[in-house]
Amino acid sequence: MSNYPLLDTINSPEDLRRLPEDELPEVAEELRGFMVESVSKTGGHLSSSLGATELAVAIHYVFDTPRDRIIWDVGHQAYAHKILTGRREQMATLRRHHGLSGFPKRNESEYDAFGTAHSSTSISAALGMAVADKLKGDDRWHVAVIGDGALTGGMAIEALNDAGVYKKDVRLLIILNDNDCSISPAVGALSGHLAKIVSTRAFNGARELSKKVLKPVPGLWEVAKRMEKQAINFVSPPSGIFSSFDINYYGPVDGHNLEELVDILRNLKAHDCPIVLHVTTKKGKGYAPAEADPTTYHGVSPFDPAVGIVPSGKPSKPTFTQVFGRWICDTAARDERLYGITPAMREGSGLVEFEKKFPDRYRDVAIAEQHAVTYAAGLACEGMKPVVAIYSTFLQRAIDQVIHDVALQNLPVVFAVDRAGLVGADGATHHGAFDVALLRPIPNMTIMTPSDENECRLLLNTAFAMDTPTVVRYPRGKGTGVEVTADAETVEVGKARVLRRGKGRVAFVGFGPMTHMLAEVAEHLDGTLLDMRFVKPLDREALLEAAEEHDLVVVAEDSALEGGAGSAVLEVLVEAGVTVPVMRFGLPDRFIEQGTQAELHEELGLTAAAVEEKVKARLATMKKSPFGGLFGR
């Protein structure tokens, strides 16, 4: 007998809509059981999806999906949606190479109305769709489901400001899924504001009470519900932030009460203007360990659901993130000007210890990358030495702030850019592919690429010692596992280090961890190997010398080839009039999907074996000159 008798009958939302309403809570229960079982095997974003289970059921039950559109902000809470929309079997491949994406994706399903993964985009996208429908005379609904954390992102507020001007023919329902939690505990004034609304508006209680009183009298509860349909703000007085944008607000409502949710969504559908429905939910709902610790269960690796996540007691080599975490604590202890900033990624960026030790010099600014950067600029103007710890992919949000607020004023802000290169299971939305190409043209900027953990500390020291803007970019996970012996030492700015001098025909030029991949090839071909350390300024001298002494230059980086470090090498060689052949290895000009980092490196030919084969093939095409030089250049 199946553990999921109802889910077994649901292959699409149409199947769900055929069920009687009183079976929906059981559907939600089965969904939760299935999610815990499945995600415990694949890993993934568990606690947010558990919390949004009833929302997914109620929305698909009431709205005519896929005709009506649902946009899941961030999309990390959309597993129930995936399961209800015919992807239950594929959940076994979630976030795996060639498997189901961890996020909604337009080319994965017609039910995924908009691709998400970076936060705070849902209201803008849903509004765009709703306005397009208005112009086309279509009456579809557009539902943006946005968390309290995602609402802190500037884009969400910009979108509310725009949405508030539409009074009819724009069917935009914004469901604020308020679990009073981001990845780490909720921060900021908006979170306080929402908490105040929840604690002072006993809306749901009042509705429940009216229901109790009115239901026994034949017809009265139906009349009351019809009235509710007519006057959204009648039962629920206007709420601060949403009324400021002149948007109708309804709530707060218990987001785990399916009967209420279905009733209310049906009523809201009677309107044709932007509406906010504020629901309260519990992150991790239904799986006790996740309810108790939603942060740990936000994003999980495979675990035993009967036991929960158990920290491995074994001491292990630190990740780059942990090297950064230790560095920032040590450096803050030495220099009281250091101020650490994270846009809502305290755990992922390795700042938990730093917050504990230096609470006055730590700030989680919420999901606000642009603010994080300009806030750092302000601190730097007044003599502080800010360190912005930020994922490469999220820094994309704040490139103008880096240019206009930091670099143009040549302010000493250190950008500790984590998750640079391929991140793995999060896939195309999260790979740190573009930071080098985006940052390299910016004047005053120094960009460093540590090749291992010890280099990471050395280059962070170097960055912190400078009084201009600096970037140190390092990858997700571990490097070579080398001992971190550097303490406060620095290196010479713009100088590469020669790791190997070879007599072979090839000079290998490495940026970041790719240097160690090249080391193996250099060994086999007796090549010279440079660890460039700096993308900007590039060590021209070392490069030109290597080019002069070898027949072929091979460059490898873990960032986009277009505009990347290899391009910088080409610029130097061309400008110096050196015409040595160059081979570049890095991320090609396409979006790269998910997989383990190793699988993706394999797929892209970024392994020592693949590089060696290509280099040998190239050398074979290059004839040796009888006089010692090369014909093939």
Ligand SMILES: Cc1ncc(C[n+]2csc(CCOP(=O)(O)OP(=O)(O)O)c2C)c(N)n1
């Ligand atoms: C622009 C951006 N910054 C940071 C993140 C990382 N991130 C993913 S989910 C999340 C928290 C979102 O909180 P909320 O919207 O309340 O959803 P919950 O996790 O509580 O379900 C963060 C910070 C992101 N995806 N996008």
Ligand SMILES: CC(=O)[C@@H](O)[C@H](O)COP(=O)(O)O
């Ligand atoms: C959804 C999201 O943006 C984050 O939860 C992200 O998946 C975290 O990535 P790491 O696991 O690399 O910290």
Ligand SMILES: [Mg+2]
């Ligand atoms: Mg939340």
